[in-house]
Amino acid sequence: MQPSATTQTGNWVNNSAGYQVLLVFLLSLNFGIVFFDRQALNVLMPSVQPELGLTQTQIGIIAGGLSFSWAIAAFFYGRLSDSIGKRKILLVLATLAFSFCSFLTGLASSFALLLGARLLMGAAEGGVMPISHAMVASEVDPKRRGLAQGVAQNMGSNLLGSFAAPVVLVAFAHAFGWREAFFLAGIPGIISAIIIWFMLKEPVPLPKPVEAEKSMTIPEAIKVRNMWVCVVVGVLMVGHFVTTWAFMPLFLVQERGFDETTASWLMGSLGIAAFVYSFAVSGLxxxxxxxPVMVVLPFLSVLGPLGALYFDGPAYLMAGIFVVGWAVNGIFPIFMATIPSESFDARHHATVLGLAMGSCEILGGVFGPPIAGALNDAFGNSTFLWMLMVLAVISGFVAMALKETAPAVVARRGLAPAVA
Incomplete structure (x- = not known):
């Protein structure tokens, strides 16, 4: 499929409105499938842990290992797609690769094999979001960039990864076995890769930067205030996110006494909430x-861990507490993509987005779960919840240092946008 009448306008290509909607929808669907695969092990862990004899620390290492290879891949794919200018083909290859890794996860029979399969999956999945966000930044009207990037990152990932994965995979595993559930999880990615290949075009390359622009290094980029703030908040909040999903399903079953089906619906409530917030927070x-949203929502997120610790009411009210606290999920595309893409020239977008996402994953995603697992082994299985609250509060304070980049707000205040 080709868009109607495209013209290059500054830092983006003026595609038809229909093509912009199609692009964002397919990229969101694809990233949703990525997260469906990524979340599969977390939601199936109550079944996997007893069979493989995993400790809390090993569970944290597995979650952190996937984040590590995801982060390395985010750096690599971001720079590669900027240099060769071929975003679609890289996206298709990455999608096929992570589907294959889901099949490998279902074959794992030990901690070492399971860790290896998840490391490979992270390496395949890590390039998907930097490339997707770079495509949105160059193909979608900047006036709708925040909403578009929020939908691309959050809508599919939360509807499929955070809602459908717990509900569908736990039910499927009870009927057929947890290994078969991983085989099921690998199929949608193959279908998505085929659809992207035939329905999306290769983005029109932007003009090559002059030599001075090419020389921007990661240390130079990180000196930009908004970049280092996004990286610090990202490290803390990705650690918060990955740790939540690594340990909350186990905590709800083993410590709070919920059956696996009820726990899967409680975790699924996070997906429904984040699906709504993918529109609401990014659009707001x-x-x-x-x-404002970067500062307020991390403080609000402490409600989730507090509810998991102390609320003794019915499960549906617990789900309501989770839904309110999980509004923080709506800021993820903002610090990972929107603010960095509004703070740098478009010709560096994939590189700086890879930096933002890679830093978040390699520091927050890699170290958060193993630290939480070790704390759980040392002090009890509820310790990770206190860690989540500390990470959230620090994030809110750090976000106060941000310089506003939203085009409408900047224009309303009569400020010149700062682009490095």
């Missing part, structure tokens, strides 16, 4: 600014 940030 286009109107009122990136900074």
């Amino acid at each position: 940030s286009d109107l009122i600014g990136r900074k």
Whole structure:
């Protein structure tokens, strides 16, 4: 499929509105399938742990290992797609690769084999989001960039990864076995890769940067205030996110006494919440600014861990507490993609987005779960919840240093956008 009448306008290509919607929808669907695969092990862990005899520390190492290879891949794919200008083919290859790794996970018979399969999966999945966000940044009208990037990152990932994965895979595993559930999880990625290949075009390359622009290094990029703030908040909040999904399903079953089906629906409530917030928070940030939502929502997120610790009411009210606290998920595309893409020239987008996402994953995603697992082994299985609250509060304070980048807000205040 080709878009109607495209023209290059500044830092983006003026595609038809229909093509922009199609692009964002397919990229969101694809990333949803990525997260369906990634979340599969977390939601199936109550079945996997007893068979493989995993400790809490080993569970954290597996989650952190996937984040490590994801982060390395995010750096690599971001730079590679910027240099060769071929985003679609890289996206298709990465999608096929992570589907294959889901099959490998279902074959694992020990901690070492399971860790190896997840490391390979992270290496395949890590390039998907930097490339997707770079495509959105160059193909979608900047006036709708916050909403578009929020939908691309959050809608599919939360509807499929955070809602469908717990509900569908736990039910499927009870009927057929947890290994068969991983085989099921690998199929949608193959279908998605085929659809992307035939329905999306290769983005029109932007003009090559002059030599001075090419020389921007990662240390130079990190000196930009918004970049280092996004990296610090990202490290803390990705650690928060990955740790939540690594240990909350086990905590709800083993410590709070919920059956696996009820726990899967409680975890699925996070997906429904984040699906709504993918529109609401990103769209709200286009109107009122990136900074307000980046500051307020981390503080609000402490409700989730507090509810898991102390709330003794019915499960549906527990789900309501989770839904309110999980509004913080709506800021993820803002600090990973929107603010960095609004703070740098478009010709560096894939590189700086890879830096933002890679830093978050390699520091927050890699170290968060093993630290939480070790703390759980040392002090009890509820310790990770206190760690989540500390990470969230620090994030809110750090976000206060942001410089506003939302185009509508910047224009309303009569400020010149700062682009490095």
